Amino acid sequence: MTSPAVRSAVSMSLGVAAAVSLYGISFGALAVASGLDFWQTQVLSLFMFSGGSQFAVIGLAAAGASGPSIITAAGLLGIRNGLYAVRMSAVVGPGFLKRLVAGQWTIDESTAVSIAQTDPQAERVGFWLTGAAIYVGWNSMTALGAVIGDALGDPRAWGLDAAAAAAFVALLWPRIQARQPIAIAAVAAVVTIIAVPSTPAGVPILIAAAAGLLMALASERTRA
Amino acid sequence: MTTWTTILIASAVVMGTKLLGYLVPASVASHPRIQRVSDLLTVALLASLVVTQTAGAGSAIVVDARLIAVGVAAVLLRFRVPFIVVVIVAAGVAAVLRLLGWAA
The missing domain is CATH 4.10.860 (DNA Excision Repair, Uvrb; Chain A)
Structure with a gap:
């Protein structure tokens, strides 16, 4: 019933989602260390839902940046998601609600996994499964990170600040x-x-x- | 501007950009020129964030354990080590350097 192409899309989606979600722990911990509370951290994960922009917000907030400059930086970093959406439009297909949910899940990873597939069904599976799995995993893990962040104490002692810097290098590298x-x-x-x-x-x-x-x-x- | 206002507006902007992508005709936004300029803008933003996250300390540029950790991360990326491993190793390098007192 499921073709090899679809099975490969499923395994790629879940692999990518697992890695990204794990990393959400460090976002949650760093967010509370930067002065955000639990719900502010979770609103970013639930609604902004874009790793680069989210890390930009907490990094700039920790440095004491003004609201408008934080919004501008996060917004500029989010432009690429809008362009991914244009590419994913045909994969997602018509339907208002479907496109609304797809919009929220249109990020680096869901787009990349979808584009890497070879047939239309695998492209759809790659987009939706990666988006859904990361949405659930990322939100769970950033919540966990925000909770244990307080217990961790100084995030620098755990190298979490270096982890954030390395994450930006990893986002930059393929580009x-x-x-x-x-x-x-x-x-x-x-x-x-x-x-x-x-x-x-x-x-x-x-x-x-x-x-x-x-x-x-x-x-x-x-x-x- | 309060933290909540900033978070809500920034989230709305990022979310709105994604949704906007499903509204504009593909012929406009998939223009290769727009794609290229957007890719390069993302590069500039990420490069700036690499610097501030690696060496920023308030309004100062400092060299500490983060720089060594980022150097290790770059080497690992060069050898195609997976993202999650790169991030964990970078954290470990900085944590150990600080534990040993070899870097701030």
């Missing part, structure tokens, strides 16, 4: 496999190093984003 993105990453990093001591918290990431955007647009002009 810097060509010369142009490497150049943009380098410029963004240097701009951030210069801006951190001289601008309020939350502003350096916006300056880096502006620099990256300018470089990207400039390269589009030379391409055209």
